[in-house]
Amino acid sequence: MEKVIIGDLELESGEVLREIEIAYATYGTYDEEKNNAIFVCHALTGDAYAVGDEQKAGWWEGLIGPGMPIDTSEYFIICSNVLGGCYGSTGPASINPATGEPYGASFPVVTVRDMVRAQRRLVEALGVKRLYAVIGGSMGGMQVYEWAVEYPDIMQLAMPLATCSRLSAISIAYNDIGRQAITSDPDWQGGHYYPGPGPKKGLSVARMLGMVTYRTAELFEERFGRSLYAENNSGHLFETTFQIESYLRYQGEKLVERFDANSYLYLLKAMDTHDIGRGRGGIEQALSRVRAKVVCIGITNDLLYPLEHQEEMAQLMRSHGVEVDYYQIDSKYGHDGFLVEFQKMGKIIAPYFK
Numbered sequence: 001m002e003k004v005i006i007g008d009l010e011l012e013s014g015e016v017l018r019e020i021e022i023a024y025a026t027y028g029t030y031d032e033e034k035n036n037a038i039f040v041c042h043a044l045t046g047d048a049y050a051v052g053d054e055q056k057a058g059w060w061e062g063l064i065g066p067g068m069p070i071d072t073s074e075y076f077i078i079c080s081n082v083l084g085g086c087y088g089s090t091g092p093a094s095i096n097p098a099t100g101e102p103y104g105a106s107f108p109v110v111t112v113r114d115m116v117r118a119q120r121r122l123v124e125a126l127g128v129k130r131l132y133a134v135i136g137g138s139m140g141g142m143q144v145y146e147w148a149v150e151y152p153d154i155m156q157l158a159m160p161l162a163t164c165s166r167l168s169a170i171s172i173a174y175n176d177i178g179r180q181a182i183t184s185d186p187d188w189q190g191g192h193y194y195p196g197p198g199p200k201k202g203l204s205v206a207r208m209l210g211m212v213t214y215r216t217a218e219l220f221e222e223r224f225g226r227s228l229y230a231e232n233n234s235g236h237l238f239e240t241t242f243q244i245e246s247y248l249r250y251q252g253e254k255l256v257e258r259f260d261a262n263s264y265l266y267l268l269k270a271m272d273t274h275d276i277g278r279g280r281g282g283i284e285q286a287l288s289r290v291r292a293k294v295v296c297i298g299i300t301n302d303l304l305y306p307l308e309h310q311e312e313m314a315q316l317m318r319s320h321g322v323e324v325d326y327y328q329i330d331s332k333y334g335h336d337g338f339l340v341e342f343q344k345m346g347k348i349i350a351p352y353f354k
Contacts, residue, residue, distance in 0.1 A: 001025050001048055001088055006121035009083075015108040019097050022122045023088025024080035027051045027064070028072040030128065035156065037128045038070065039119065040079040041136030041143035043339075044210075044267055045259055047087035050079040062342025069350035070135075078126065082143075083118040084110040084266045092262035093194060105191025110266060112139070112274045116146040120154075130154055133352075134292075137161035137338035138305070139267065142274045145313075149276050152291040157352060161297045161345070162338040164305050165283055165313055166275040171304045174213050175268040178206035182261050191262055203261040204252030211251045216301045216334040220244060287313065288320040295352060297345060299337040300330045 003023050010016050025048040030037055040050045040060065051065050051072065052058035064070045064077060081089040084107070092107040123131070134147040134155050141163020148158040167175075182188055185202030193199070224244040277283035294317055298310040307328060314326040329344045331337030338345065 003088055004122060004125045006118060006125060009114070009118060009121070011108055011114045012111045013109055017083075017090065017108060017110075020083065020090045020118060020121075021088070021094070022080050022083070022090070022118055023085075024048050024078060024122055025050075026079075026126075027077040028075050030076040030126075032129065035130055035132050036074065037076045037078060037123075037131050039123065039131055039134045039147070039155075040064065040077055041119075041134065041140035041147075042079065042082065043136070043138035043140050044271070045255065045264070046140070047085070048079045048081050050077065059339065063346060063349065069346040070353050075132065075353065076128075078123065078128070080119055080122055082115045082139075082267070084115070084263060084270065086260035086263040089118075091260070092191070092266060093260050102192075102194040104194060104262065107262070107266065109273075110270055112142045112270050113146050113150065113278075115270065116143050116150055119143070119147075120151060123154075131156070133157035133159060135159035135161070136163070138163055138335065139271055141305075142271065145276050148290045148292050148294065149280070149286045152289050155292045157295065158290070158292040159295045159297070159349070159352070162299050162302055162305050162335055164274075164309050165287070166277070167271055168304075168306065168309065171213075172272050174209060174304070175272055178209050179265055179268060181205040181209070182265055188261065191265075193261075198261045200256045200261075203259070203264060204249070204256050206264065207252040207255040208248040211248055213303050214334060214336040216303075216332055218301070219332045219334070222332070284316050284320075287317050287322070290317055290320075290322045293323045294325070295349075296324065296326045297338070297348060298326075298328050299333075299335060299341075300328055301332065302335045302337070304335045 001023050003021050006020050008018050049056050049058050050060040081087040084091045092103050096103045134144050136144045141160035144158050144160040145165050182199050182202035185199030188199040227243040276286045280286040296314050298307045314324045317324045327348050331341050333340045
């Protein structure tokens with residue numbers, strides 16, 4: 001992973017964030033004549049490692065890499081940690097240059113649009129003038145829509161997967177429950193818990209809730225059903241009785257070890273406030289600005305990003321002359337299908353990268 005300082009950035013809120021650092025990773029070799037640069041946008045708890053290395057596995061290795069549908073021997077891949085994240089880019093845990101202390105909850109609210117404007121600065125710093133494609137799923141797909149609307153002439157292809165152009169009420173509701181779990185933990189300390197560990201219990205519960213929304217009842221029933229965690233369990237009220245409980249607690253504890261609670265709060269808020277129509281005359285007017293070919297992929301059992309919304313986006317873009325290909329994949333993994341169903345997605349994606 002590398003870092004670049006992109007300078008100061010005026011956010012949508014009007015606040016100016018100073019001396020921003022963006023952490024990124026690249027794969028493959030850039031060839032301007034071939035127009036082979038692809039920007040990959042990560043989801044909520046992702047990082048710049050879409051493709052892994054000797055030390056770390058990549059979260060999209062089933063789609064991107066040598067011989068994969070997006071072949072790194074043919075394309076130059078750029079992936080960065082988002083503004084507000086905790087994997088090297090400027091975020092709540094970063095040092096505020098004005099105070100010499102971590103920002104904590106004084107970090108300004110960032111939006112998906114702010115993230116994309118910072119990414120555009122990164123692309124410029126890398127000397128890339130045009131992108132062949134921008135691709136991402138979930139929160140990453142929100143960024144793809146922003147790229148396509150904010151910088152319509154920079155890319156040839158936009159691929160938003162399992163995502164939306166604005167979050168639904170039910171998704172905002174789930175996010176708020178996660179926020180309440182974190183901020184109700186006494187160890188959150190109003191967001192100023194550094195250098196302490198922070199609200200581990202709250203973040204763990206928030207992640208447990210998230211895992212329930214990312215998957216499907218079908219998958220949980222198939223994998224766990226009512227299987228017991230331990231046959232000799234006493235059934236005490238506060239003990240882990242069922243395997244599904246153990247699984248969710250494990251997932252919560254695992255995230256706590258690798259993610260900052262404040263970043264989780266800020267990124268959830270960025271997702272909630274995401275609306276490509278804001279300040280652009282509404283969503284339809286915003287989508288009329290798109291010039292790239294758009295390839296949308298929805299997942300039939302996605303609780304957070306229902307197909308109806310993605311179908312609506314495809315129809316609106318087509319009504320404004322945008323070339324749109326729309327696909328659906330069926331997955332018992334639900335929303336997480338975009339991180340799991342590599343074979344199904346690869347068959348759809350590969351022809352666009354030949």
